[in-house]
Amino acid sequence: MAVSQACLRYAMGVNMKAAIVGCGSIARVHAGCIQSSDNHSLAAFADTITEKADSFAKQYNGHAYPSLEEMLEKEEIDVLHICTPHYLHVPMAVYALERGVHVFMEKPPVISKEQLEQLQAVHTGKKMGICFQNRYNPSVIQVKKLIDSGEAGNINGARGIVTWSRSKVYYTGSGWRGNLAAEGGGALINQSIHTLDLLAYFLGKPISVDATMANHHLKGVTEVEDMMEAFLCFEGDKTACFYATTAYCSDVPPLIELSCDNMTIRIEDLEVTCYYKTGKMEKLPVRRMECLGKSYWGAGHRDCIADFYDSIEKKRPFSLDLKGLNETILLMLGTYESARTGREIMIHA
Ligand SMILES: NC(=O)c1ccc[n+]([C@@H]2O[C@H](COP(=O)([O-])OP(=O)(O)OC[C@H]3O[C@@H](n4cnc5c(N)ncnc54)[C@H](O)[C@@H]3O)[C@@H](O)[C@H]2O)c1
Numbered sequence: 001m002a003v004s005q006a007c008l009r010y011a012m013g014v015n016m017k018a019a020i021v022g023c024g025s026i027a028r029v030h031a032g033c034i035q036s037s038d039n040h041s042l043a044a045f046a047d048t049i050t051e052k053a054d055s056f057a058k059q060y061n062g063h064a065y066p067s068l069e070e071m072l073e074k075e076e077i078d079v080l081h082i083c084t085p086h087y088l089h090v091p092m093a094v095y096a097l098e099r100g101v102h103v104f105m106e107k108p109p110v111i112s113k114e115q116l117e118q119l120q121a122v123h124t125g126k127k128m129g130i131c132f133q134n135r136y137n138p139s140v141i142q143v144k145k146l147i148d149s150g151e152a153g154n155i156n157g158a159r160g161i162v163t164w165s166r167s168k169v170y171y172t173g174s175g176w177r178g179n180l181a182a183e184g185g186g187a188l189i190n191q192s193i194h195t196l197d198l199l200a201y202f203l204g205k206p207i208s209v210d211a212t213m214a215n216h217h218l219k220g221v222t223e224v225e226d227m228m229e230a231f232l233c234f235e236g237d238k239t240a241c242f243y244a245t246t247a248y249c250s251d252v253p254p255l256i257e258l259s260c261d262n263m264t265i266r267i268e269d270l271e272v273t274c275y276y277k278t279g280k281m282e283k284l285p286v287r288r289m290e291c292l293g294k295s296y297w298g299a300g301h302r303d304c305i306a307d308f309y310d311s312i313e314k315k316r317p318f319s320l321d322l323k324g325l326n327e328t329i330l331l332m333l334g335t336y337e338s339a340r341t342g343r344e345i346m347i348h349a
Pocket of ligand 1 (some may be wrong): 021022023024026027046047048067077083084088107108131133308
């Protein structure tokens with residue numbers, strides 16, 4: 001019986017081989033995370049702009065390819081990192097999973113209900129993880145522990161606010177951002193999806209969403225929204241107010257505030273502040289961590305990627321898979337549907 005090189009490496013306890021498709025901004029963060037791991041290596045890079053793949057291959061000592069197809073045909077890869085424009089995530093994930101490769105993809109996992117169904121229909125036994133790295137921020141982990149301990153009491157409501165700056169050049173210089181078919185949306189699906197995800201993470205099962213969106217500052221430049229606001233209802237009579245814009249003058253840390261029975265908890269980047277009902281205010285000690293990308297993206301990429309590889313090695317579930325992120329995906333698609341139709345959308349009846 002033929003034994004593949006990948007099986008041999010596992011049997012020998014040797015590292016996993018990774019490849020990256022899409023050698024742009026975020027790919028540098030993924031490459032840095034793999035390079036700094038003790039066990040895994042970067043083998044290959046694909047980009048339609050061959051100079052970009054060449055530059056990564058040179059820096060990280062791997063091979064460069066002009067397409068995903070050619071890369072997977074010529075290389076024996078264990079994990080593919082998908083760092084391409086949004087509309088390509090699903091077709092590339094399906095292509096790799098069906099060829100026996102584990103997939104770690106950047107957000108968003110899908111840009112439409114149709115793409116969600118395509119991804120749900122793939123069952124190959126290979127793992128797929130999605131990069132919601134802010135779940136690994138020490139501040140988020142600390143607050144989850146505090147909520148689970150019962151000390152804060154029940155969560156009654158929350159707000160999530162993202163105010164960032166994205167200029168005309170950010171869109172016109174990219175070739176895909178600002179194009180509805182390629183990006184799938186704007187301020188929500190690209191910039192503030194992590195904050196929406198954290199609201200779902202803390203508040204639980206979403207019941208309904210009522211949203212509006214607008215393009216205030218880049219009319220005629222982009223086809224996507226630069227502002228999304230939503231009123232979200234969750235199981236247990238919990239509600240959340242969500243506001244995201246890319247029309248602000250600078251990039252400030254997103255705010256997530258949880259209003260609980262005994263205190264109000266604010267997460268801003270790596271800071272956590274508790275405001276007790278007694279009037280006392282306390283900053284929780286939070287572990288500092290090195291951030292490989294921009295600080296307001298969150299610092300969790302390294303831990304998120306390490307956890308994904310560990311879940312493959314130990315053959316255990318990875319929490320940020322399609323099932324684990326189901327509520328976030330439904331909430332995002334429902335928010336767009338509500339904003340596009342002007343109707344409240346029921347997510348779970
Ligand atoms: N998790 C985060 O915080 C975070 C932060 C930034 C970006 N991202 C995500 O990362 C992804 C990429 O964003 P970016 O800012 O790096 O974009 P980018 O435009 O800098 O890079 C995308 C790269 O994909 C390449 N590409 C396009 N079509 C291709 C194809 N068919 N085959 C191979 N390569 C192709 C482009 O040439 C480009 O080099 C997006 O999904 C984005 O939302 C996530």
